[in-house]
Amino acid sequence: MKRWLLHHRYALLLALRRLYRHPFSSLANVVVIALMLTVPILGAAILQSSQPLARQLAVTPELTLFLAADTTAAQQQALLQRVRAESGADIADAQLMPRDQALRQLRADPAWAQALDALGDNPLPDALIVTLRDSDTPVRQARQLADTWRQWPGVEHVQMDSEWVQRLETLLSFIRVGLGMLAVAVAVVVLATVFNTVRLQALTQRDEIAVVRLVGATESFVRRPFLYLGAITGLAASLLALLLAWLALAPLNALLGRFAQSYGIHWAMQLPAPQDLLLSGILVIFLGAIAARLSVTRHTRF
Known part of the structure; x- marks a missing residue:
């Protein structure tokens, strides 16, 4: 040695x-x-x-679930509870956005007020706004959730508000x-x-x-x-x-x-x-x- x-x-x-x-x-x-x-x-x-x-960053990854026009208020609440129950580990918040409330928010913006007055009826659908939790793969997580929710009855379209994440x-x-x-x-x-x-x-x-x-x-x-x-x-x-x-x-x-x-x-x-x-x-x-x-x-x- x-x-x-x-x-x-x-x-x-x-x-x-x-x-x-x-x-x-x-x-x-x-x-x-x-x-x-x-x-x-x-x-x-x-x-x-x-x-x-x-x-x-001020922007958070969100998914918007646009509901069918014939969805009742009870069905909307049921969808909201289902989202929270089945995807609670992946989401930070989920809220119902009635079409009347969405219209009021748009009317508060002068850029939209005149155009909405010309339409007469409310053209907006009811929606669920879902905010996702932080994740190492936010895009993959959002796509998986969107693919799942598109199959649910009463959900007409799912929009991914996550271009910045991509x-x-x-x-x-x-x-x-x-x-x-x-x-x-x-x-x-x-x-x-x-x-x-x-x-x-x-x-x-x-x-x-x-x-x-x-x-x-x-x-x-x-x-x-x-x-x-x-x-x-x-x-x-x-x-x-x-x-x-x-x-x-x-x-x-x-x-x-x-x-x-x-x-x-x-x-x-x-x-x-x-x-x-x-x-x-x-x-x-x-x-x-x-x-x-x-x-x-x-x-x-x-």
């Missing part, structure tokens, strides 16, 4: 010494990877901060897909950068590696410093990316704050959860070690 620890200590110190010998190339590799990592971190911050923003969900889905593509691009950059760095290191120290093998060094002993080199590069890039993202949030939040205040809402971006950042950092370190392993296996066979 002691010998194993000594070998790893020697490999770590040797990897640090090699980085110190080539400071500019090492720093360039770290900066390239860090810049690529900063973009998905900021994207995740935007995605995470957009979730509570949706709940601050636009928001489409935007968030686009951001999720974009972040996934960025994550793949970051993985490719990490692998390519570390692979090329280790390849150059192996070719530069070709003679040293040959001598070490002549005195009986194992393949794992030869490769271990390069694995630490890749892991250290990934760790340094992750820390630098976190610092860059934190610095970038200050001016971005200042601009977003003024924009959000003009709409009477509060919006500020924050870094993703610490556990997510830790998991991402470990993944980058792991990718760096994998790239180093692939490169050193390929370029030290001489």
Whole structure:
């Protein structure tokens, strides 16, 4: 066990010494990877901060059930009670909107008053106004409820007043897909950068590696410093990316704050959860070690 620890200590110190010998190339590799990592971190911050923003909007997802003209008052109340009983877990509120009350509300709007006077009779149907609860998939929830209620007797038409929800969900889905593509691009950059760095290191120290093998060094002993080199590069890039993202949030939040205040809402971006950042950092370190392993296996066979 002691010998194993000594070998790893020697490999770590040797990897640090090699980085110190080539400071500019090492720093360039770290900066390239860090810049690529900063973009998905900021994207995740935007995605995470957009979730509570949706709940601050004044508009709430609603469904309007237009009732048949021959529906009696008793049947309307029965439909209202059925909606509350069968869908109570999915709805926040359900109210009956009689056609006379709806007409009075429209007449209060000067833009509609003159047109309604010209019609004479009340053209509006009785309706049920259903407000949905907050959900991670509001569009899917609204569509499922609408499909169910359309089958009920007495319901002539169901209108989804949720276009804003569809636009928001489409935007968030686009951001999720974009972040996934960025994550793949970051993985490719990490692998390519570390692979090329280790390849150059192996070719530069070709003679040293040959001598070490002549005195009986194992393949794992030869490769271990390069694995630490890749892991250290990934760790340094992750820390630098976190610092860059934190610095970038200050001016971005200042601009977003003024924009959000003009709409009477509060919006500020924050870094993703610490556990997510830790998991991402470990993944980058792991990718760096994998790239180093692939490169050193390929370029030290001489």
